[in-house]
Amino acid sequence: MSDPPRFRSVLGQTGNKLGSKPPGMKLEKKKKKTNESKDEKTKKPDTPASPTTTLKQCSSILRRNSASMTASYSSDASSSCESLPLSVASSSSCKRPVRRSGSVSSASGTLRRKQVDEKEDKVAAGGGGAASNGDCFVDGRKRCAWITPKSDPSYVAFHDEEWGVPVQDDKKLFELLCLSGALSELPWTDILSRRQLLREVFMDFDPVAVSELNEKKLTSAVSLLSEVKIRSILDNSRHVRKIIAEHGSFKKYMWNFVNNKPTQSQFRYGRQVPVKTSKAEFISKDLVRRGFRSVSPTVVYSFMQAAGLTNDHLIGCFRYQNCCCVDAETATTKAKKKNGE
Known part of the structure; x- marks a missing residue:
């Protein structure tokens, strides 16, 4: 009869360690641990930098x-x-x-x-902007910012004598409307240099006389203006003649848009001066409705500035007060005429 099997105890004396394991395994682990402890002792550990030093x-x-x-x-x-x-x-x-x-x-x-x-x-x-404000003129008078000592003499004279002065004559109003229409192709300096020749060709800008001209008689004007502008002047003269027959004069028609009183602007700098206004757009629409050509809002506003319907001289310019005085004198003369009548 065979001997009964022998059972080995699982738990040792300590109660939770393996009862029997190969002794070699324990020795190797102990050796490794001792070696690691020796290496740690021999090596000097790097002291970590404190947060403040970092x-x-x-x-x-x-x-x-x-x-x-x-x-x-x-x-x-x-x-x-x-x-x-x-x-x-x-x-x-x-x-x-x-x-x-x-x-x-x-x-x-x-x-x-x-x-x-x-x-x-x-x-x-120190007057660094003197040239732009017109402080360097020989006469010592201040002018608008776009007028400088290097400007063309005819342009300076036009600014000092005509630009912004209220115009009450039909011929002069028609002339300024025609010259303003040419600004889309030429600058003021070129237009003013050809002004006398244009007056000779267009019969001193008499709208009635110009409306009766033939295109063949205007061959000499081709060297002065483009064909488009010449035709627009002829067509506009005929429409001005109709306005004169309807309103009595071209002056009454134009000045009714501003209630017979120039608009006194108070601009300090040239950049504040507009190129067109709502009033100019309104006049332009009425002129186009009547058949006028080359009368965009920009052209109409340039005409209003030149004819004195609006005083766009800068308040620092010597012409600003002069144009205001002209407006006041015109109002007084009108009042005297009414009282005399």
Whole structure:
């Protein structure tokens, strides 16, 4: 009979360790642990940097980088501003420099803006814009910003003597309407240089006489104006003749749009002067309805400026008050005529 099987105890004396394992395994693990402990003892552990020291190092590096970036940035900005001409455009571009990689300190930005503002104030106080405001004329009188000492003498004379003065004559009104219509092709200087020849060709701009002209008689005017403008002058003269028959005069028709009183604008700068207004658009529509040509709102407003229906001289120009006085004298003469009648 065979012997009963022998069972080995699973739990040892400690109660939770394996009762029997190959002794070799335990020895190898112990050796490994002892070796690792020896290596840790021999090696000196790296002491981790404290958070305060790390922050100090990062902040010092950032300060050095920002200082170098600020120095290079300010030098580039100053060199670019100095190379540009001293004008509003250049100063505004220097006020808003392009940002590069990195940060620019707010103190340096405000300092730069203050320097630019001081330069602009010095230029304004020192008369840097004298040429644009007409301060450099020999007579010492200020004119509108678009009139400079380098302007053509005929253009300056037109500004000083005619532009903005209320016109009450039918021939003169028709002439200014025709000249304003030519502005789409020629500047005022060229138109004024040909003005006398145009007067000879178009019978001193008498609308009745011009309406009776034939196109063959206007061959000499081809060298002065384009064919389109010549035909528009002929057609407009016929329509002016109809307006005279309807309203009694071309003057009454035009001045009724502004209630027989010029519009007194009060512009300080040339950029404020418009190229057209709602009133000019209204007049243009009525003229087009009547068959007029080359009478866009821009052309009509140029005519209103030249004929004195609106006083667009800048308030700093010496002609502004003169045109206002002409308007006042016209009103007084009209009142005297009414009282006399």
